[in-house]
Amino acid sequence: MLANLAMAKKSEGQGEGQGAEATVPADQQRCGAVAIVGRPNVGKSTLMNALVGQKVSITSAKAQTTRHRITGIRTDGDSQFVFVDTPGFQTRHVARGTSALNRNLNKTVQATLGDVDVVLFLVEAGKFSADDEKVLALMPAGKPVFLVANKLDTIHRRADLLPWLQTMQTRHAFAEFVPMSSNKADDIRRLADIVRPYLPQQPWWYDAEALTDRTDRFLASEIIREKLFRLTGDELPYTSTVVIDTYSEEPSPRPGASPMVKVAASIIVERDSHKGIVIGDKGERLKRIGTEARTELERLMGTKVFVEIWVKVRSGWADDDTRLRAYGYE
Template sequence: MTEHDQKLPDYRCGFVAIVGRPNVGKSTLLNHLIGMKLSITSRKAQTTRHRITGVLTTDSAQFVFVDTPGFQNRHRNALNQAMNRNVTSTLADVDVILFVVEAGRFGPDDDAVLKLLPADRPVVLVINKIDTLVDKSALLPFIESMAQKREFTAVVPLSALRGLKLDVLQQAVEPLLPQSEPFYAEDQITDRNERFLAAEIVREKIFRMLGDELPYAMTVEIEKFDEEVTTRGQELRRIYAAVWVDRESQKAILIGKSGEKLKRIASEARKDMELMFDAKVYLEVWVKVKSGWADDTRLLRQFGFE
């Protein structure tokens, strides 16, 4: 019996959903909580499209954080409907909910998410981006106004980007988790495989480089993912990624003059993959055009949307 096993009678483990409108910092919060970049981030709304699980294991608890897509009220295509179903199904399965809002800002999109939260789950209000508040004295009135909207189990103001008060959030959540042995191995940080993470890395580089130029309807599919060992005994990943867009004009934007933009996207994505996978990576990226793919349920299933 290991030292970890001996603590099981008092050990806590549970699922913690991170929810909120688009662009409140949910993915940044997940990445900083577990100490590694799992969920991609950009200034473009709705960057997160899939449910991403990040695992944080301590001596007394295992937190299984679930980053969800920002609930979308404005776009009604099949892609966004699938993502909204992802959010609502997650809320029904977790033990604790982190409702993330931006300090000093609460609008109709935030309210729409708040109304989705089940009454029978503990909800911790996470007030993010406190470092951006010009008038710090406005924080307390904002907290008081939020307390009128729902009875929250706890309220934690923090800055996910700067890593401020994340320990306070962890301390608030731990006693809300059920007593249970850990679900995942101590060194496991996600339930997603490298193939999925590779697609997300490519998508992030596209959003970061072309977020203002490229429309929302774009996704990445890993068509081939091979692992091998070189003659020198070095691990190698051969990854072939297809970027799907709606129109030929979007393809031209992605590729850029003489292919320079696509080359840069692939180069930056490869570097991130090598750091994440701790292996050499050979990456090829190309662009495919399919009009209306975001409303094609067959393609959505192929791309991993439920």
């Protein structure tokens, strides 16, 4: 998950391939939804950030034409690639297979993949594990699925890859095979060019400059969540979440400066012991979560941000449909 978190605020001259002309006539535009899926650590976030160009300014959609959560948008030449979120693949900490949360995530995955135009299935070049297999099993029939063999730079002899590619061909009727490295600009351009003809000819859904349709409030919760999981490692079960209680903008005391942002958030955990993990020794960990979230939000939003975080114990929230909705899981 958290594919969007490493994206920085839009800055001039940065980024890869976002050379869209706002003047492409609507009848010559291509636009479609693309899902990036794969087991943890295969490089989904890196790929997404590189495709979007590391420049996410938070803008709103021209028209909400997709019912999915959008993690990033690349508009390049005549084409707009709309990357959608597939939360079910982000279940690194699946605690129990039957909770309402997991049912909900699985449904989201299936609905998402059934609805996109292209699926980029990421694996590490030369590898195919049981986890990769689980993800591959969820691929919808009749949908173009690309096998993206990422981290090609880690393969020293390219010839070694051939037998692996041949085996992979027998696992699924992949539409395309793309061996590449997400950290190489040329590979990113090439991948976009391969995806392009799969996007339907239709007008763009978003402005040429749009990079995501997520709100600042949502971004704040994702960033706090990322810090929470990064700083607690495997100690904290995946059934912990972050809820933004209040999000407000206040005028800066300095004339002409951007408004200040105040975020009050709650980290929801299931047990007292989890609360202890989040708070840490003498509150050190919670303090660090807050500080790191604030620093990143200030960088993304280009303004002063105040972050206040509380930790609350709500046992069984992940099994409770009403609470799931309240916490933003549809």
